[in-house]
Every structure is written in structure tokens, then in C-alpha cells.
Amino acid sequence: MLKLTCYVCEQAINISNENLYNKVAIQCPNCDNPLPVNAVEALRRYSEAYLDLIDVLYHENSTQQAWGVSVLSNDQLIPEKPDYFFGRPGEDDSYWTHRKKPVVRRAAFEDLEDIDF
């Protein structure tokens, strides 16, 4: 189960992982704020991955080696509500640290000593 929260009006909606695979559009039931189309597409992929995981375990589980899955949550909303003053990050930036592009170090003053001005 996913809880999606509209940051415009704070309305939350719950959608089961297995009920996302065929969603074409999602909007806030309170204020009609639409979830971005590419977010809906990502939710469909998420749902398909979840369904695939359960199917793999369903087929692969044996009486000797078996796994089950449940979804836990700390109920923390991510990403956080955008800050009015700082806006949103750059388009190529990621919320996830491991997906962020490496920082290109700017030339330090020591690197500029050999340059004639």
C-alpha cells in the first residue's frame, strides 16, 4: 500500500501496490491536483516490479527454501514538501544520494597560480 499526499491541500490517498499497474492518471480527490504523468508511469513500473517479485517467489519457493515479503513504512513522506524560498532542485539532480552526479571540483586558487592574467 502506498500513501500519496497532495502537498497542495494535504489530502492523502492510499493505493495498493497491486492496483497501480494499470493506472493511466491519478489526481487528488479533493483539489484535482494531477500527479505528473511521468510519476504515474513510474508507479506502473513500481507496481509491475512488485508483482514480478511476488510471482518469482510464488514460482521459486520450495518447502526447503522460501521467502515472503511485506512492505514496511515509517510513514515519512519523501520527497519533502518543496520549500517556498528554495524551489526545486535542478532537473538532472536526484533525491537519492547514490544517484546524484559527482560534484565537479572547481579550480582552487592554487590551480590558478600558473595562469598569466
Ligand SMILES: [Zn+2]
Ligand atoms: Zn489536493
